[in-house]
Amino acid sequence: MNLTTTCLRPMLRHGRWLGMLAVVAASSAQAVNQEIRALFTPDSANPQRNLFVNKTPVSGYCADYPSECRDNETFSIRLPMSFESASPMQPNASPRNSAMFSIPTLWRPLTVTNRETGETETVEVRIAGFGSRYILSDTAVNLTGAATAIEGHRALWGGPGGGWVNAAPPCAYSGVGMYSDNYYRFFWKTPVQGTCVKTASFPIPAMTYDYLDFSYELKTPNPLTMSSGLYTGDVSYRIGPGGDFDMGDVMLPSDPDLTLNFVLDVQHTLKVDIPPGGEKVQLVPAGGWQSWLHAGRKPVRLFRDQTFNISASSRFKMLLECEINAFPYDCVILDPVSRRSVELQVSVSLPNGLSDLSGQPVKRRRLRAGPANAQQFQPGFYVDRAPGILHFEIPQHQMEFMLQPGVASTYRGNVTVIWDSEV
Structure with missing residues (x-):
């Protein structure tokens, strides 16, 4: 998948x-x-x-x-x-x-x-x-x-x-x-x-x-x-x-x-570097697909953690733009053959030195689509090329609908993650 x-x-x-x-x-x-x-x-x-x-x-x-x-x-x-x-x-x-x-x-x-x-x-x-x-x-x-x-x-x-x-x-x-x-x-x-x-x-x-x-x-x-x-x-x-x-x-x-x-x-700096190939994200279950293919055991969830390096000296906000939106979800991915779609959740963990506006650490903070739902973050000191993580996940409640025994499917979709210093 x-x-x-x-x-x-x-x-x-x-x-x-x-x-x-x-x-x-x-x-x-x-x-x-x-x-x-x-x-x-x-x-x-x-x-x-x-x-x-x-x-x-x-x-x-x-x-x-x-x-x-x-x-x-x-x-x-x-x-x-x-x-x-x-x-x-x-x-x-x-x-x-x-x-x-x-x-x-x-x-x-x-x-x-x-x-x-x-x-x-x-x-x-x-x-x-x-x-x-x-x-x-x-x-x-x-x-x-x-x-x-x-x-x-x-x-x-x-x-x-x-x-x-x-x-x-x-x-x-x-x-x-x-x-x-x-x-x-x-x-x-x-x-x-x-x-x-x-x-x-x-x-x-x-x-x-x-x-x-x-x-x-x-x-x-x-x-x-x-x-x-x-x-x-x-x-x-x-x-x-x-x-x-x-x-x-x-x-x-x-x-x-x-x-x-x-x-x-x-003069502030906001710079984000994603490793080569990091723009292509493949979601897999923990331990791979072997349990599903050979024993028919459905994965609990599908996920991928993508690292990035961030340099930030000012407040910034993060939000999503989705290629495919489907109420009540922000972003979905689609199987073009069956036309079935499932929810994709995206969250972020930021390095030490970056917090939310209340000063709390940012761990698996859910990102949403649209400027009105942007999450704002701030530095406690200048963060220079510190590692953060984007978490991509298909939630467990979508798995029953997504996986059908003996039916192969490929779900795809584009999600744009935005770091914006204009807050």
């Missing part, structure tokens, strides 16, 4: 990521816009790591000191945003009239939306550090009377450590600082929310921060629960006195707003 089935062998890779896109930071008199891009693609070498990877070109502090950021899993960007002193900075002034920094270090949520499906997810971002280069209107030696440039920079500012390599609390030391006669480059980490202040010890007629570096941390959704495609959203910050980035009342920004435009690119 022969049964012919046709099984799909899909290799579905969704998403449109073609390479790293350049970051655009456009400065105007009104605002600065900065794109933040991250990518998820499954990694067969590390299937348990279900994380987005930063694809924003690094600039500023993390480009110059990559180990500092790599150890803390942060990334930095240099913005073309400057701050100019609106008035001289006086010695021992109040915090708002000194070199003050209040940075948005708390986690801030934003919604990203899939451009094609309309699905939404929540991303969280926090500013993990900031830095710049202050440029004095005169040399540190002339402003303080110190003997050397480094001594001048240290003497110019009160507080622990003097110079700006030592952060003003609650900001934290980053381990770097560079200087010349009239400038000092710094970067401070921001582990907690607070105001960090350096107070001048000598009058400073004028001062500039000539750029803004910032490092950021992201909390992204589990990409295995997201559909393929581009998710976009933005978050905006006010810059200046009383804003999210508040540098006090003396140092005023060139731009009043900063908008971070997020692009999360999700």
Whole structure:
């Protein structure tokens, strides 16, 4: 007895990521816009790591000191945003009239939306550090009377450590600082929310921060629960006195707003490989046909288990398309001579790492015909070429009708098994 089935062998890779896109930071008199891009693609070498990877070109502090950021899993960007002193900075002034920094270090949520499906997810971002280069209107030696440039920079500012390599609390030391006669480059980490202040010890007629570096941390959704495609959203910050980035009342920004435009690119894999010849399925009883042919003992059932290998990083659904349908059954196979038909049942067992939507393992899960009856499954981690089984069976209650002593018959039919990532 022969049964012919046709099984799909899909290799579905969704998403449109073609390479790293350049970051655009456009400065105007009104605002600065900065794109933040991250990518998820499954990694067969590390299937348990279900994380987005930063694809924003690094600039500023993390480009110059990559180990500092790599150890803390942060990334930095240099913005073309400057701050100019609106008035001289006086010695021992109040915090708002000194070199003050209040940075948005708390986690801030934003919604990203899939451009094609309309699905939404929540991303969280926090500013993990900031830095710049202050440029004095005169040399540190002339402003303080110190003997050397480094001594001048240290003497110019009160507080622990003097110079700006030592952060003003609650900001934290980053381990770097560079200087010349009239400038000092710094970067401070921001582990907690607070105001960090350096107070001048000598009058400073004028001062500039000539750029803004910032490092950021992201909390992204589990990409295995997201559909393929581009998710976009933005978050905006006010810059200046009383804003999210508040540098006090003396140092005023060139731009009043900063908008971070997020692009999360999700590229999933769904690939199914069936061994050569696996598209031809022959149903046989346990132990073969000998008991029926020689002793007339009817088989309890006819069946065949067909293995396949599956790679999956996203939700998918499975369903059948039947060449022959006969109510109340989904698929039937037919003896073209007698015109008799019998029910064919198809079920699936999926490997560890793939479950139904309630998290239950998938063992001999019945598949049905038609989109309305599709079964949905999801990965707990990226499954790479793991073995699954398609179970084909003629149920026992059909055997009495199917087998007649002394009557040879051949039942055939095509069944299409569909793995579909569009759920």
